[in-house]
Amino acid sequence: MSELxxxxxxxxxxxxxxxxxxxxTDPKLLARWYGPNxxxxxxRLELKPGGLWLVEMKRGGNSHYQRxxxxxxxxxxxxxxxxxxxxxxxxxxxxxxxxxxPRLLLTTVTxxxxxxxxxxxxxxxxxESSEAEIACFAAAIDRMGKGWDAGMKLLAELLAELxx
Numbered sequence: 001m002s003e004l005x006x007x008x009x010x011x012x013x014x015x016x017x018x019x020x021x022x023x024x025t026d027p028k029l030l031a032r033w034y035g036p037n038x039x040x041x042x043x044r045l046e047l048k049p050g051g052l053w054l055v056e057m058k059r060g061g062n063s064h065y066q067r068x069x070x071x072x073x074x075x076x077x078x079x080x081x082x083x084x085x086x087x088x089x090x091x092x093x094x095x096x097x098x099x100x101x102p103r104l105l106l107t108t109v110t111x112x113x114x115x116x117x118x119x120x121x122x123x124x125x126x127x128e129s130s131e132a133e134i135a136c137f138a139a140a141i142d143r144m145g146k147g148w149d150a151g152m153k154l155l156a157e158l159l160a161e162l163x164x
Contacts (some may be wrong), residue, residue, distance in 0.1 A: 007141050010122075011120045013118045013155070014151060016113070016117075016118065016158040017112070021086060028114050033151055035151070036147065040058075041058065042055055060092055063088070067086035076106070083107045086109065100136035102127065103128075104128055108123045
């Protein structure tokens with residue numbers, strides 16, 4: 001099998017690694033930057049392998065649900081999870097917006113300390129996906145940055161506020 005298409009996001013934050021880690025793992029902080037331009041509600045966040053992060057994003061009276069199952073948690077260096085769309089009961093469902101979107105995405109986030117700054121690297125790739133799902137993901141890679149970029153901007157602002 002050929003290599004899976006992978007979305008890669010790299011950012012450097014003017015904040016210590018422990019603070020960036022906290023912004024990714026504290027439900028109150030996570031809700032302030034994850035899901036830009038929506039109301040983000042973290043229903044559960046169990047930071048351990050097998051633990052769940054259940055998140056609802058509300059906009060205009062509609063809710064979109066995501067279910068994350070952590071497979072690796074190595075504070076403050078690395079988070080790995082399986083990311084999926086879900087229904088209101090947190091069952092994994094196909095994407096309500098794209099029929100061939102992968103049901104599961106393997107997500108890896110690393111946090112590297114660099115002289116008081118933090119280098120963050122996020123990778124996203126289809127997991128246990130059909131050829132149609134892999135093709136859909138590959139076709140969407142160029143557009144994925146828009147949402148992630150907006151979230152990273154909010155995260156940078158939050159980190160600056162927390163250090164002020």
